Amino acid sequence: MTNPEQKTKETASTSRRKFLQAGTATVGALAATAITSVHGADAAPAAGDPNGPPNIPEWMKQPGADVGSQTYGTPSPFEKKVVRNVPKNLKQYTSASSRTPLQELDGIITPNGVFYERHHGGIPEIDPAQHRLMIHGLVEKPTVFSMDDIRRYPSESRIHFLECSGNPGFEAIYSKTASDLVGLVSCAEWTGVPLKTVLKDVGLKPDAKWIIAEGADAAALTRSIPIEKCLDDAMLVYSQNGERLRPAQGYPLRVLLPGFEGNMSVKWVRRLHVSDVPAYSREETSKYTDSMPDGTARQFTFYMEAKSIITRPSGTQKIEKGFNEITGIAWSGHGKIARVDVSTDNGKTWQSAKLQNPVLTKALTRFRFPWIWDGQPTVILSRATDETGYVQPSFADLKAVRGLKSFYHNNAMQPWQIAESGEVSNANVKA
């Protein structure tokens, strides 16, 4: 056994045992190679058992792909499954969404390739040289901006999450994977100009109370934004994770309203109409309102409340007895995450998870909790608390207030069932 690299499906412990069974000759010889020579790979075959196979994987035996063979890189062919999660058999894909594969990702930055999508009229292909943003209405100087004009303003970069308000809908809490459930949240470093800087230039009139943003997509998606948000941390964004926005994210220009429900961060923004009243557009009347048990509806429910989910281990994954790191993401539209608690006994007891620094406002926060699984079936779940003191509710608590006519703004805890086999599944089961 002189060729440990070529084995598969072995754990460290079995590999280690076999490696040690091979005796000290291999180790000693390789060590000598490293000390006296330069390229271990050249020396390794001779250093190994002369009757065994050479200690060199196939991909070391000839030069790899050329430098620059991909001027714009792509993931490994072995990662083909890490793509956006697109619902099957929809009647149409013009107004639909695709989800980020959260259970496959690490850290807090969502790579642009798998950032979640939600479009209402498909993805327009916009020529940035032709694109214009008009700001008009209750302003001193109605103005039309080219992209060059926008780029000339002082810029700012900030890391923020973006989340669809229907993530998941109240009826959709029985899905299999973390992505199926809350894959309509992603996080990126955004660069653009603070909206207040541009508004200062056009001059708001005293009765300006709302700004109605309109997208240049076929849906002309339209949302009304309170003027307070526009003068706070709202941005006009042209770049995401360093490069220009992808078409699916609003290229060449979008609104970004940190912490507010995603559809208000209007993509492909072409018009900001300053008004004293909201537009009462389709997306803030028929859609994106919350039906309450008494027949009334909550409207203009902007903020995405504190929330968290364990992404590993999570639905459809499998764990082994012993050490398992529990990790996931937490976020709040009201500011920073203050703490995340994890329960490994279905909510009976809770312990604090470690938060990965930097903890940023209105950004995903990665949490981690070390866990020794004893092999007994159990339920694990996480609970976020934000800097305002707000605590993420259970679905039962949320339902008690909001009923089941609601669709949006479900920020309930997500419990995962661990079976004796180590298989992980959604612990929410239809009654």
Place this chain on the structure above:
Amino acid sequence: MTNPEQKTKETASTSRRKFLQAGTATVGALAATAITSVHGADAAPAAGDPNGPPNIPEWMKQPGADVGSQTYGTPSPFEKKVVRNVPKNLKQYTSASSRTPLQELDGIITPNGVFYERHHGGIPEIDPAQHRLMIHGLVEKPTVFSMDDIRRYPSESRIHFLECSGNPGFEAIYSKTASDLVGLVSCAEWTGVPLKTVLKDVGLKPDAKWIIAEGADAAALTRSIPIEKCLDDAMLVYSQNGERLRPAQGYPLRVLLPGFEGNMSVKWVRRLHVSDVPAYSREETSKYTDSMPDGTARQFTFYMEAKSIITRPSGTQKIEKGFNEITGIAWSGHGKIARVDVSTDNGKTWQSAKLQNPVLTKALTRFRFPWIWDGQPTVILSRATDETGYVQPSFADLKAVRGLKSFYHNNAMQPWQIAESGEVSNANVKA
């Protein structure tokens, strides 16, 4: 003039003038639309001049591309030029580099698609199920790890820059663009396991002083890492910006040594040989040493010293009179950037630039400086200071110490010439 969106090549000021010439009718009518109606796009043509063209760009007239039409997204076709900068007419592309288009990027995160490359034997395509990491030598328990074994360790995510030590070479300071000059630096959020965690498991013997890392590429790139770094912030990394490493970045596993010269962060790592002496490999003897004026050479010059460059405006770009934001990136292998000073008069006077938060250790830091250009020719440049108090030198100062036989570790300031036309070019000119 009721159709401001369809004009091109106009600045905000000319657009604004024409928009205002169109009178208040347009503005008023659009305002009425927004107040009483829902979709401005539907109403806008009627609201505009009835004899003029409709106020709707082509891409709003029919649904855009389907949701999920790209399960892994790509940039807009209008951004085709934002790719890695690959040198032309090299004799071979097996041992070569390609550069990040710094002058096209914003923020601090480099998207994975344009992260710089430097390979010594091409890019291997590695099956992660077959890949193994062997740790042996001066350890209690020589061990072979599968990727599953590595993934099972407690993880950590950190944002760090990575920079090639020849960025640029001493003779290469006359190139045109920011990318040509220092495009061998990029920054990402890395996730993996702290190397010290794994070393604790295999048990270092008392005389362990170096760890010799070997890559599974055709060059079997080999570097010796001081044990102090291995027990400090070194990582075994499997993810970059949320997703698994790209093949060009070491998929499925690489070393990451924050702040050290890039080639030491061995990609495709297959072997860590713990030793009492370094390997004196090709990459730390014939290459990656610094020839000094007296004929000696500096060896094991690990740290990338504090450095900065203005990326906008920068070589081959053009600016206009009036307000221009000067922005760029700064970084230090020794910790955080403490300040960046900008001079707009060729170094006569300096002013502090604003640093974008969060300022992270051994990470790119974005700086910004507001500037009103009076239209006169001048030279602009930036100067970084890190938290140790170290100040980025001029090329003349660096040359005085290091001479011109050196190739690596050039961290000199980069001056940009602004011509009366607004054209920006490299102010370093061959004597």
